[in-house]
Amino acid sequence: MKVSGWGRYPVLEATVHAPRSEHALREMIKSTPNLIARGNGRSYGDSAINRSATIQLRHFNRMIAFDSKTGQLVAESGVLLADIITAFLPRGWFPIVTPGTKFVTLGGMIAADVHGKNHHKDGSFEKCVDWIEIVDANGEVIRCSRHENVALWEWTIGGMGLTGVILRAAIRLRSVETGWIKQTTIPAQNLVAAMSVFEKSQDATYSVAWIDCLGTGEQLGRSLVMLGEHVKNANLGQKQANAPFDTNTERKLSIPLDFPSWSLNRFSIRAFNALYYWNGLRKPSEQIVDWDSYFYPLDAILGWNRIYGRKGFAQFQCVIPLEQSRAGLTELLEAISKAGAGSFLAVLKKFGKQESLFSFPMDGYTLALDFPINKTTLQLMEHLDGIAISHGGRFYLAKDSRMTAQTLRASDNRSADFATMREDSDLRNAFQSAQSERLDI
């Protein structure tokens, strides 16, 4: 069948299996020459596609145990983050680290080592994982953690499913008093101002900026920086305090059809951007918002990926190390604004320090933008690759769908170690995705 990631590019013909039992899964892994695991298909490109054998883990979606003292949840890897929130937020628990969509699986979050708006404070998803169980190429289940099979643990976090099939994991949730977030919105006239807001907001639990990619000159990188804190019950109004987790977030919007791709031309983007920016300015700088609108604004529009049209879209996401962030981001924004192909969505965030063998985040700033797929934007993204690399930047594999192997090698010297490790451990033949082949890892 035809399979693609969230960006709907590339679309590949692949054989998909969805085993129903652990026994069937292990036998399948043992007897299949090479394969890749797939969760809910929310990585943007071809990370979770293997043409000859894509193993869908939707039947491994059971929760196994919860410890209400420590907040530790043990679950199968196909459990959705949305289901975890539905089950445990009413009991006062929320994910410690969450990406920008809740429709991701536990296994996918580990494989991509996802980050959230609190990376500068709490690190990546790895921080909340206690242990992982992986099925290796022989069909054996191996448990790894910071204390057990440490090498496997370290390579699996952010290893894009290329070390084996993640079967189960234990993660910790954070205790929260309410489902509400206090959001503070700070307008920043340009990139320098936005970075300065980030520097001054190191203590904020959550921080992220929406950035207008079409601003030029003095307005280059004009942004709205949004800070967030979990609201304590004492700070809610009486009505809300009586039901602190009842945020009433029924979602209705969905995009049932593909938009024609011209609907996203530079004019409509410019109008959208300007509107969003001024609308944001007019709002009070502080407001209480529900968790769903705060963390997952795009989840409200089911199928928003269709807004980019039939040809799909790609997301460019890089991180530039701190000392070169300003120069690198300036150059990137100049190139984007010059091309006039600025995306619907552009997000800026300051990461904290992170030392991992293959995870994406590092101390610095990350910029993420979407582009509808066409010849011009593909060329522009290659140009952006070069700018990021010249400033010591690297790229997020969960978003990638078009980078070349040379680009990856040039951007991330850890990729050679990763490839060597795969070669030495006989993983290279057992676990492959269309992405790992393209990137030669």
Next chain:
Amino acid sequence: MTKAPVLILGARSDIGKAIAHKFATLGHPIQLAARAVETLEPEKVDIELRHQIAVTLHEFDALAPGTHESFISELPALPCIAVSAIGFMGDQPVNEKNPAIAIEVMRSNFEGPANILGALANHFVVRGSGTLVGISSVAGERGRATNYIYGSAKAGFTAFLSGLRNRLTKLDVHVVTVLPGFVATQMTEGMDLPARLTAQPSEVADAIALAVEKKQNVIYVRPIWRFIMLIIRNIPEQIFKRMKI
């Protein structure tokens, strides 16, 4: 207030599991019944963890009608709602040639589910309340070359449910007949089904919960199926017998 339990017969099926989750969401304790029911332990743990209600497991064989009465008497509590998600489609070409399998298909889709719902109905009548839900099939609306052995058994079950409803209405027991069109389940895995006509198991579960609440009689899950079946039922036999459908 503690709600009364909901019994799911054929709880291993994808639709059965989805129904269990749905009624657990609504706060009902759940009774899961199936063959080799101990293998549903992970489902029990999962449903209990997610919805904070009690789940009990009950060994049940639809094809052993002699055990049905003792099965009911051994339940920890008589359920307020009982759902039959029992069914076995088999493979039509095999069913045509192998009488043993054909008979198993017929018994699994008619005799077994009808007998257990009939037995439960008598208990519900004594109590004077309850809802019985039978998952039948649009395949029972008209026999087709491609699955008439399965379809004929479902036709029998649909007629049984209709009669049961007719008998029980004045006794305050409600009967819901569910005729799902295509559903993406293990039974249909690998079939090339049109997406617009194919429901997810969770949609079937939502539709059933609504039908129980609103005391609906016959539901089709995706409304378009009511229209499709209206047409299929009304095609003259002279034409129908030559059709490939």
